[in-house]
């Protein structure tokens with residue numbers, strides 16, 4: 001299906017709403033029936049009917065249809081945020097006594113789910129370095145029911161060979177889930193590579209404007225319907241119509257924004273690589289990246305998030321750099337219009353800062369929609385103050 005068609009036309013039955021270009025926000029909790037029989041059918045199969053907006057809602061459905069098509073998936077669910085999508089996807093695929101193989105350093109709340117919540121239900125997790133397929137082979141146990149991937153992850157952008165992991169998991173009858181937030185389905189299509197469930201936070205690139213949260217889970221209709229009828233309905237963390245409408249609006253410009261961010265990111269990476277106060281830059285589409293060949297093979301693009309290691313022997317120098325920036329916000333998240341920075345040392349007790357540890361000197365940048373030169377000039381003046 002054509003990307004432009006998905007974004008501009010798919011699922012938008014404009015004759016139903018006065019040929020308005022923008023869809024209506026169907027801000028209704030419930031939907032009425034004319035006959036008892038219609039109501040009976042709705043009770044029996046809420047996945048196929050409008051009954052109550054904790055289940056389906058027409059504005060949310062426009063977004064669902066578009067996002068599933070973007071992922072090349074049979075169906076998807078949209079949650080109120082990405083963490084909720086991960087929670088539902090994982091919960092739906094484990095039972096007491098099961099085991100999960102998860103890549104090292106996934107998103108914080110994925111770690112908390114595996115470390116703090118699942119053990120209470122007798123589900124254990126083994127973390128592995130996912131850059132080598134042998135590590136998956138070694139970690140799989142007879143009770144492994146799920147492999148959890150994040151490729152690339154944030155900060156160091158480690159990748160997994162998605163086709164190889166999918167083939168291994170299929171041969172062992174294990175469900176695979178990927179957090180595809182870094183790439184979005186524009187730059188990476190895990191479902192086409194054989195991964196069962198593709199999750200992404202819509203808070204980041206799909207929203208694009210730092211004004212709503214959302215989470216996407218795509219996969220085969222059978223799996224999505226099963227999750228809809230249990231975790232999705234029971235946890236009740238589906239997206240609200242207004243937030244879905246914002247995401248439909250964000251989608252309209254997603255490819256254009258990614259194009260722009262891709263071009264600016266290349267300039268920013270080139271600038272940082274030549275800077276005498278920068279030790280190194282970590283970015284999947286840079287030739288120095290350890291998995292560069294794999295990145296080029298399985299990703300159509302890379303943009304926005306990158307990490308650099310600043311030369312510093314005191315934490316104060318890193319703080320000075322961050323606090324001297326005038327056009328980068330020091331804030332979490334990414335994917336919006338605004339450029340961002342997070343120093344790793346913001347999560348480190350100052351007494352434990354160790355300048356010889358390169359991780360302590362990492363800074364994660366998100367390149368937004370500003371002019372690349374505007375951002376580079378800002379960094380240049382901040383480096384001078386270090």
Ligand SMILES: *Cc1c(COP(=O)(O)O)cnc(C)c1O
Pocket residue numbers: 080081082083084107154179181182201202203213214215333
């Ligand atoms: C932000 C993020 C999430 C969680 O998404 P929310 O919408 O904030 O719940 C999950 N994975 C990655 C990689 C993220 O960056």
